[in-house]
Amino acid sequence: MxxxxxxxxxxxxxxxxxxxxxxxxxxxxxxxxKVQISNHEFVEYALPRSxxxxxxxxxxxxxxxxxxxxxxxxxxxxxxxxxxxxPMQWQGDxxxxxxxxxPPAGKLEYFITLKKGKNEITVPQKKTVxxxxxxxxxxxxxxxHILLMFLSxxxxxxxxxxxxxxxxxIKTYTLVxxxxxxxxxxxxxxxxxxxxxxxYWTGVPFGFDLTDNKTLIAFVxxxxxxxxxxxxxxxxxxxxxxxxxVIMLVVFLIPHSMMGSELNYQTxxxxxxx
Numbered sequence: 001m002x003x004x005x006x007x008x009x010x011x012x013x014x015x016x017x018x019x020x021x022x023x024x025x026x027x028x029x030x031x032x033x034k035v036q037i038s039n040h041e042f043v044e045y046a047l048p049r050s051x052x053x054x055x056x057x058x059x060x061x062x063x064x065x066x067x068x069x070x071x072x073x074x075x076x077x078x079x080x081x082x083x084x085x086x087p088m089q090w091q092g093d094x095x096x097x098x099x100x101x102x103p104p105a106g107k108l109e110y111f112i113t114l115k116k117g118k119n120e121i122t123v124p125q126k127k128t129v130x131x132x133x134x135x136x137x138x139x140x141x142x143x144x145h146i147l148l149m150f151l152s153x154x155x156x157x158x159x160x161x162x163x164x165x166x167x168x169x170i171k172t173y174t175l176v177x178x179x180x181x182x183x184x185x186x187x188x189x190x191x192x193x194x195x196x197x198x199x200y201w202t203g204v205p206f207g208f209d210l211t212d213n214k215t216l217i218a219f220v221x222x223x224x225x226x227x228x229x230x231x232x233x234x235x236x237x238x239x240x241x242x243x244x245x246v247i248m249l250v251v252f253l254i255p256h257s258m259m260g261s262e263l264n265y266q267t268x269x270x271x272x273x274x
Contacts, residue, residue, distance in 0.1 A: 007167070011157040018153060018252055026255035031129050035121055037065070037114065046127045047112075051099075052196070053136035060096035061088075061112060061123060070095035070113045077107035077130055079265050088112070101132040105197045105263040105270045132262070134196040145192050148184025152177055153252060156222070161246030163238035170234040174241050178222045186214040197261040197270055207272035209261060214251035221247045 002181050012043040023029060028050035040142045043063050059072055070088035099108055109130045112123040159173035175229040190200040193212070203212025225244035229237030261270050 004253050005167075007158060007161045008239035010161055013152055014157045014249070015150065015154045018249060019150060021253055021258060022255060027130075028132070031124065033124055035114075035123050035125060037068075037116075037121055043114075043123075045112075045123055047110075047124070048135070049129060049131050050214075051131060052134045054101065056098040056101050057066040057131060057133075058098050059088075059097055059110065059112070060094045061114075062094045063114065066090060067116055068095075070097075071115070072099070072110060073112045073113065074099055074108050076102075076265050077109045077262075099131065103156040103263055104133060104135045105261040105269075106133045106265070107131065107262060108133075135198070137192055137195045141191055141195065143186070145184060145188035148180055148188060152181040152184050153248065155180055156245045156248050163234075163241040163245070166235070166238065170238050171229050174222070174226050174229050174237075174244075177244075178219075178226050181215075181219055181222055186219055189215055192225075195262075199261070199270065202261055202270075202272045209272040210254065214254055218248040218251050220243075 023173040030046040030048050032044075032046045034044040036042050043061065045061050047059060047061075048057055061070065063070070070090075072086040072088050073083045074086070075083050086097045090189075099110060102108060107130055109128040111128045114121040114123060117243075155173055155177040159170065159177050161167070162170045162173055189212070193202065193209075194200045201207075201212055202209035203216055221244040225237065225240040228240040231237070261272055263269075264271050
């Protein structure tokens, strides 16, 4: 395969798949589902699991039937305390209520009950929703971080395709991947982490934050790949490029923010790996 356009098409396709999978499966993505409220009627919901910045988080559920009453139940995550109940207000075609603000990395768990006469429905039905709070990260910091991480994956996939088919630009895109990953993951990543949760780095040796650790793993393998290509040449070093690309794809398929920063309400310190 020597056509550049075909290589870029495959690289973009793999990158988009990985980005979508990570986004859709991550613990910060809204919990989406539906519940049955009558024999022939279902209500869909999308309940938030992440909140950035000041203020509380609005929780809403669309339900045009005004004969229902809705109550939001919440408590601090991993804290033995009674549930706080908030009657939800009805407006237009939805019920809504606001969860209170929490410190960065603080978590609440919550659920909704819908009541109509003797009928009571829990939303979601089998588990509670856990939402994590974070500090405000301005777009001029967050957007470059996301863009650089996306580009690092794209260039990594292209470098891998070049290596598999012994293309002429293995060395070039190995270096480009390393540089972009360095700035996106090792420079901008800690800045985002500091603004969101108060610490620049929570991976090893300071913690077990999975996002920090998987970025570090990917960077180390691309550093090794560049070293082998520079030392042995693209022909011998290309297997290291393929390995680095596979490792990077695997670690970035791990949902974002898993085992991330979490506030311990007993000590009021931020911990990782939970």
